[in-house]
Amino acid sequence: MNKFFDIYMDLRKKIEHAEFATGSLLPSEKTLSEHYHVSRETIRKALALLLEGGYIQKKQGKGSIVLDIRRFNFPVSGLISFKELQDSQQIPNETIVIKNKLETIPDFLAEDLKVDPNRKVISLIRLRKIAGEVVIMDKDYLFNDIIEQIPSDVAENSIYAYLENELGLNIAYAKKEFVVEPATREDHKLMNLKDDTHVVVVKSEVYLEDTRLFQYTESRHRLDRFRFVEFARRKHSL
Amino acid sequence: MNKFFDIYMDLRKKIEHAEFATGSLLPSEKTLSEHYHVSRETIRKALALLLEGGYIQKKQGKGSIVLDIRRFNFPVSGLISFKELQDSQQIPNETIVIKNKLETIPDFLAEDLKVDPNRKVISLIRLRKIAGEVVIMDKDYLFNDIIEQIPSDVAENSIYAYLENELGLNIAYAKKEFVVEPATREDHKLMNLKDDTHVVVVKSEVYLEDTRLFQYTESRHRLDRFRFVEFARRKHSL
């Protein structure tokens, strides 16, 4: 659809397939604009995506240097669901739905999120098995006035795909907070925690395109299986 | 210098000072371009920065909605140093330099980073005190063929400011990895770990604008004081 996105995908593919060698320079923006028969600004939009993703580094007066993509293996940042993440990395996984019912939002949560304490939520608890072991417990709260229900086969797979493709809801952005908390009795009961005293908790508030908050999630990870990787750029001048 | 950056800063200030109310719409891009006497594309670059920072949400056909910035208190992501972070949040802090000497790169690190095992590095160990307690230990390795030495007063303050302002080196990007590891004897000796069995470790590979790797850092955090917040956008279509 978009020219710049297609060009981004094409260049990315060529970098991943080593058609453009690590450390070498990409063709100049002028050359690329002639090759793809588009204006230079359109090329620059494609390059901006490569830059953001850690595929290239630009230098004024010099060119666009191809980075070693293997070095940035699994940049697992951004807003992506468990199902999408596992699928993209081709890791065998299984989801067990422990709970899926309608209830009033818990008091602590209504207070934290500053929403009406009488609002109804769909409360989900799902265990994530990787290589046969339960290493993640996800506790989701979805506002019932936005999402009527989650069919159980959806809960076992991708909720995000269901919301986006079936309900036409567009997920836009999230605030994510990473902390370490003492393991609860529930953590010990549902996960194989061994002697661990703590779990890593990723708390997410997820919003739709129209800025409505529709989901709060606590993803509770066993310490030794938690890993988060991100590619970050330095923002000069604030 | 840049028009779009100045406009970004101006709009951001107005959002932070509630001159544009949360939930309301920003003036249209056309209106803004007339107000600032610039082209629409320049306005769009400014808005792209606001979008990335979680200040607004755009909607085609509608406008740019101002988000509740208080809800995204401390988006502590990106590539920022301890000193910059603490200063920006006005938290009283103190750095104690435990080690600052030239040595050959440790074997495990040369292997991980795939660099010559004979290269020399400046090896730093610094303790970070917050509210009187040592809660973070930073272990830095800076390549000596890029950085000759780190004066001790610099190690106590901002290394990044020294590199950028004194040495003229431009820090560009980093790969950051978050994991939880068992606490070492050294962790227990240097930090107030109490009964903790683990620490959160943030491993960073930091690169310059010319794509040279110049720093590897392990930032070791006490579990109960670790917190990482990020604002993430959903990237539709891969």
Add this chain to the structure above:
DNA sequence: CAGTGGTCTAGACCACTAT
């Protein structure tokens, strides 16, 4: 329908890097 943001263009000038 008018107004909004999303994409794209062709051209200009500037700042930086090489040689």
Add this chain to the structure above:
DNA sequence: TAGTGGTCTAGACCACTGT
């Protein structure tokens, strides 16, 4: 000095939102 990326413009057309 020639070639690169960085910024900016004025205009065009499209897709989407509201009334």
